[in-house]
Amino acid sequence: MSQSDRKQAEAALQESEERFAAFMNHLPGAAWIKDLSGRYVYANPEAQRIFSRSLPALLGKTDEEVFPPETARQFRENDHRALAEGGSLQTTEVLHQADGLDHYSMVNKFVLPGPGGQAAFIAGVAFDVTERKRAEEAVRKSEEELREREQRLRLALETAALGSYERDLLTNTVHLDENCRAILGVPAGRVDPEVARKSLLPEDVGWVLTVVARAYDPARREICAGEFRIRRPDGTIRWVAARGRVVFDDTVTPPRGVKFLGVLHDITERKLAEQMLQNQNRRLSLLSQATAKLLLAEHPEQILADVAEQLPECLLVDGILELGVSENGRELHVQGCWGIGRELQEHELSSLKFGQGLSGTVAQERKPLILAPVQVSAHPEAGLLKPLGVKAYACYPLSVGDRLLGTIAFASRRRERFEPRDLEFFETLAGHVALAQERGRLNQELRRHAETLQGTVEERTAKLQEMVGELEHFSYSITHDMRGPLRAMRGFAEFANLACEQDKPREAREYLQRIASSAERMDCLITDALHYSQSVRQELPLEEVDTGALLRGMLDTYPELQASRMHVQVQGKLPVVLGNQAGLTQCLSNLLGNALKFAKPGQVPQIRVWAEPARSAECGVRSESQDGSRAWVRIYVEDNGIGIAEELLPRVFDMFSRGNKKVEGTGIGLALVRKVTQRMGGRVGVESEEGVGSRFWLELRKSASEGARASGREGKDYETF
Amino acid sequence: MNADPRAATVLYVEDEESDALFMQMAFASAGLAPALRVVDDGRSALEYLSGNGVYTDRGQYPVPTVVLLDLNLQTLHGFEVLKWIRAQPQYAALPVVLFSSSTKPEDRIRARDLGATEFWEKPSSGLKFGAVVERLKEKWLGMAQAK
Numbered sequence: 001m002s003q004s005d006r007k008q009a010e011a012a013l014q015e016s017e018e019r020f021a022a023f024m025n026h027l028p029g030a031a032w033i034k035d036l037s038g039r040y041v042y043a044n045p046e047a048q049r050i051f052s053r054s055l056p057a058l059l060g061k062t063d064e065e066v067f068p069p070e071t072a073r074q075f076r077e078n079d080h081r082a083l084a085e086g087g088s089l090q091t092t093e094v095l096h097q098a099d100g101l102d103h104y105s106m107v108n109k110f111v112l113p114g115p116g117g118q119a120a121f122i123a124g125v126a127f128d129v130t131e132r133k134r135a136e137e138a139v140r141k142s143e144e145e146l147r148e149r150e151q152r153l154r155l156a157l158e159t160a161a162l163g164s165y166e167r168d169l170l171t172n173t174v175h176l177d178e179n180c181r182a183i184l185g186v187p188a189g190r191v192d193p194e195v196a197r198k199s200l201l202p203e204d205v206g207w208v209l210t211v212v213a214r215a216y217d218p219a220r221r222e223i224c225a226g227e228f229r230i231r232r233p234d235g236t237i238r239w240v241a242a243r244g245r246v247v248f249d250d251t252v253t254p255p256r257g258v259k260f261l262g263v264l265h266d267i268t269e270r271k272l273a274e275q276m277l278q279n280q281n282r283r284l285s286l287l288s289q290a291t292a293k294l295l296l297a298e299h300p301e302q303i304l305a306d307v308a309e310q311l312p313e314c315l316l317v318d319g320i321l322e323l324g325v326s327e328n329g330r331e332l333h334v335q336g337c338w339g340i341g342r343e344l345q346e347h348e349l350s351s352l353k354f355g356q357g358l359s360g361t362v363a364q365e366r367k368p369l370i371l372a373p374v375q376v377s378a379h380p381e382a383g384l385l386k387p388l389g390v391k392a393y394a395c396y397p398l399s400v401g402d403r404l405l406g407t408i409a410f411a412s413r414r415r416e417r418f419e420p421r422d423l424e425f426f427e428t429l430a431g432h433v434a435l436a437q438e439r440g441r442l443n444q445e446l447r448r449h450a451e452t453l454q455g456t457v458e459e460r461t462a463k464l465q466e467m468v469g470e471l472e473h474f475s476y477s478i479t480h481d482m483r484g485p486l487r488a489m490r491g492f493a494e495f496a497n498l499a500c501e502q503d504k505p506r507e508a509r510e511y512l513q514r515i516a517s518s519a520e521r522m523d524c525l526i527t528d529a530l531h532y533s534q535s536v537r538q539e540l541p542l543e544e545v546d547t548g549a550l551l552r553g554m555l556d557t558y559p560e561l562q563a564s565r566m567h568v569q570v571q572g573k574l575p576v577v578l579g580n581q582a583g584l585t586q587c588l589s590n591l592l593g594n595a596l597k598f599a600k601p602g603q604v605p606q607i608r609v610w611a612e613p614a615r616s617a618e619c620g621v622r623s624e625s626q627d628g629s630r631a632w633v634r635i636y637v638e639d640n641g642i643g644i645a646e647e648l649l650p651r652v653f654d655m656f657s658r659g660n661k662k663v664e665g666t667g668i669g670l671a672l673v674r675k676v677t678q679r680m681g682g683r684v685g686v687e688s689e690e691g692v693g694s695r696f697w698l699e700l701r702k703s704a705s706e707g708a709r710a711s712g713r714e715g716k717d718y719e720t721f
Numbered sequence: 722m723n724a725d726p727r728a729a730t731v732l733y734v735e736d737e738e739s740d741a742l743f744m745q746m747a748f749a750s751a752g753l754a755p756a757l758r759v760v761d762d763g764r765s766a767l768e769y770l771s772g773n774g775v776y777t778d779r780g781q782y783p784v785p786t787v788v789l790l791d792l793n794l795q796t797l798h799g800f801e802v803l804k805w806i807r808a809q810p811q812y813a814a815l816p817v818v819l820f821s822s823s824t825k826p827e828d829r830i831r832a833r834d835l836g837a838t839e840f841w842e843k844p845s846s847g848l849k850f851g852a853v854v855e856r857l858k859e860k861w862l863g864m865a866q867a868k
Contacts, residue, residue: 480793483822488739491847518739645764648796
């Protein structure tokens with residue numbers, strides 16, 4: 001090589017090196033060269049910057065001498081890998097830099113050959129990729145977070161049994177997640193885009209679609225929400241709560257809905273719980289209503305009707321049977337029935353002995369009897385309910401304190417069993433029914449007492465008024481009537497006086513005679529008046545009186561009734577009546593006495609006595625005041641005397657009514673007969689024809705034993721008495 | 722009106738025997754015995770006034786100038802008799818004096834309502850029946866005119 005050539009070559013080399021140096025100085029990356037022993041032979045300014053070492057501090061030094069051991073090992077390993085893999089390696093290296101941060105560099109390492117063509121140096125070019133690396137890291141992190149969040153959401157959806165529903169409005173496809181499929185009961189596979197609408201119950205479609213439509217309105221963009229029922233393909237009904245919104249594309253005008261996103265929540269359990277709570281509340285309020293109604297009810301039938309009316313529909317009770325304890329305290333009789341109760345009543349007897357049947361068992365043991373389910377019950381009496389289709393049955397004793405009033409049974413055909421709260425309800429109701437019955441009974445008793453009392457007061461007042469009226473009339477009449485004989489006595493006394501003065505003893509004696517007879521009449525009046533007032537006042541306790549025996553006794557002992565003075569013929573047998581011995585004696589003796597008194601002049605009166613059942617028509621008139629169950633009988637006393645004038649007949653029983661002037665009498669006798677008969681609960685009457693005779697009658701009740709005898713011989717006439 | 726009271730007739734309806742006797746004695750003392758006719762019950766009074774039965778002979782039983790009527794009669798009460806009398810056209814103006822020991826005001830009112838001419842209380846003594854005859858004479862038996 002010539003000098004000039006050498007010079008030329010040296011100049012060219014220098015130029016090349018200067019070009020290399022300039023190139024390296026402007027490289028936005030770091031570049032360096034190490035010899036095979038790892039000592040730095042070159043580092044450009046960027047390398048010096050990132051290594052935070054000046055060139056002199058680097059040249060001839062190995063990585064181990066310059067960097068912390070970890071970094072040095074990283075560099076050395078990569079250098080070896082580059083050598084081993086045939087001279088080139090691209091990798092990322094981390095370098096802790098002066099700013100205190102780890103910097104990432106994308107490093108290319110390659111082998112430089114020496115003059116012999118063999119590997120002599122290892123060079124590296126590195127670009128700081130920290131920013132990119134960080135961005136990548138951020139993306140990775142956010143992706144991870146997103147995934148995590150998604151997972152959490154899914155977990156939340158699963159935990160909350162939330163189903164998600166997504167409808168792509170552009171492709172009109174619907175995506176349901178597992179939960180949503182489960183809620184709607186949709187099997188895996190393609191989903192009908194109308195699945196949501198088709199799940200709605202017809203009665204809900206209207207309002208749900210109205211609410212959803214508001215979410216589709218870009219002006220509103222509402223989140224729609226609602227609770228409604230859905231019907232699964234298998235027919236089961238579920239309650240769901242749903243929320244949803246539409247996602248809009250606002251890059252177009254007008255904004256276009258692209259997606260409907262919704263969540264569904266199965267709230268069936270909650271709804272059932274709510275419903276149960278409502279039912280419970282309803283039961284409580286019904287119970288209080290029933291109680292209020294029961295408090296007003298008077299009759300057992302009404303109480304039962306109220307109970308039936310008040311029973312909540314949710315109890316599904318199909319029948320109620322209520323039995324009351326009969327008066328003998330050993331039997332139950334049907335007091336009311338409703339629903340199946342009617343059929344039960346037809347099956348069971350109208351009355352049950354204690355211990356007989358289901359209700360009878362309850363009455364005897366005084367414990368509730370619950371058969372549920374009836375169909376498999378081993379109770380010996382359950383057989384009665386089975387043919388009626390009763391599945392659940394509960395019977396309770398109705399009692400107040402220690403006293404059993406009856407039983408009440410509830411039956412259902414639609415329920416397998418009654419729940420504890422149902423039984424609680426029934427038991428409470430039974431308690432109320434018992435109280436209501438007791439209250440009704442006490443009320444009735446009270447009312448009956450009040451009525452009896454009022455009736456008694458009215459009756460006594462009326463009697464008293466009648467008595468006062470009679471006594472007034474009596475006292476007026478008696479004083480008036482007594483003035484007659486008194487006036488006569490006074491007058492005749494005056495005339496007798498005059499006659500004595502005029503010395504007319506015969507006349508005077510006549511007047512004295514008249515005075516005496518007037519006094520006698522006065523005495524009769526007073527005696528009869530006393531009898532009468534006595535008969536009004538004296539007690540006439542009702543007893544059985546054998547009129548036949550009574551009359552025989554009178555005929556045997558009363559001198560004025562002897563056969564020489566009158567002839568009394570008793571026809572047939574006279575009845576045993578409800579009356580009073582003394583009262584009846586007075587009546588009969590007055591009637592017989594009258595017959596004697598009003599006999600035709602010079603004739604021995606013929607008297608006929610007999611009895612006849614009173615005609616029913618006449619009994620009917622008085623049935624309201626008398627015991628209709630007893631038969632009435634008339635005792636007739638007929639004479640062949642002078643009879644009574646027709647116009648006198650209506651007044652013949654009145655006080656001081658006298659039939660005939662020519663016959664002595666005070667006009668009290670028949671009034672007395674009427675008074676006494678009335679006081680024995682009977683009545684009197686007379687038929688008469690002037691000049692032919694009179695027929696008086698007393699109508700009295702037959703005694704109970706007599707009535708029985710009479711009814712046993714129905715159809716026979718009075719001759720059988 | 723009759724100038725001679727003896728030509729007049731008083732029909733006395735009375736069932737109390739002693740009162741009838743006192744009246745007869747009073748009429749006798751006044752010298753008017755022939756003017757008095759006595760019947761002892763309501764039914765007989767009706768028969769007398771209508772001239773039936775035993776009373777067909779008007780010579781013996783003349784139409785009365787005045788009727789003296791007791792109230793407490795059997796068969797037919799005094800008021801019934803009065804009612805009957807007022808129902809007969811020929812007796813519309815016949816003087817009827819109710820003659821009773823009744824002190825009840827309602828009896829007087831009833832008597833007036835039924836058309837009784839007067840209501841006299843029966844004297845408490847037989848001797849005082851003379852005063853009744855005097856009043857009858859004054860009012861209806863023509864003596865007032867004679868004075």
